[in-house]
Structures are given as structure tokens and as C-alpha cells.
Amino acid sequence: MKASGAPDTGDLVRLKHNPTPTKDWWKTGVIIECRGIECRVFWNAAPQVFSWWPRSKLEVISESR
Numbered sequence: 001m002k003a004s005g006a007p008d009t010g011d012l013v014r015l016k017h018n019p020t021p022t023k024d025w026w027k028t029g030v031i032i033e034c035r036g037i038e039c040r041v042f043w044n045a046a047p048q049v050f051s052w053w054p055r056s057k058l059e060v061i062s063e064s065r
Contacts, residue, residue: 006055009034012062013041015053028061 007013014028029041032050039058043049 007031007034007039007058007060009039011060013039013058013060016057016059031058 029043
């Protein structure tokens, strides 16, 4: 996680819960790449998925060290 609190490469994340829940909000993933305000996340899902998400929609569960 960056000093600002923003997710960064290597962090374990999940989607932030929002008032209109989606079926995917609870899944966890690892950030494998960041560019600007987006991060590419490798989601722990079946089938396994790589997708780009705005950093503002991600919540860090565990920081990379």
C-alpha cells in the first residue's frame, strides 16, 4: 500500500462494499499491475479472472512488504 493508503502492486485486496451489493463484492485478489488510477487484479474466482479496477473501488486486506 502506498503512503497515501492507495492500493499498490502485491497487495491483497477485495472490492469495497457498496449500498447496491453485487455478487462479486466479497472476492479477494492480488494486484499484479497498476497504472494511473487503475490496478489490474488477479481475482480468486472460478474461472480465474484478471481485470482492471479503479483504486477507489479496492480495499486493501493485506499490504505487500
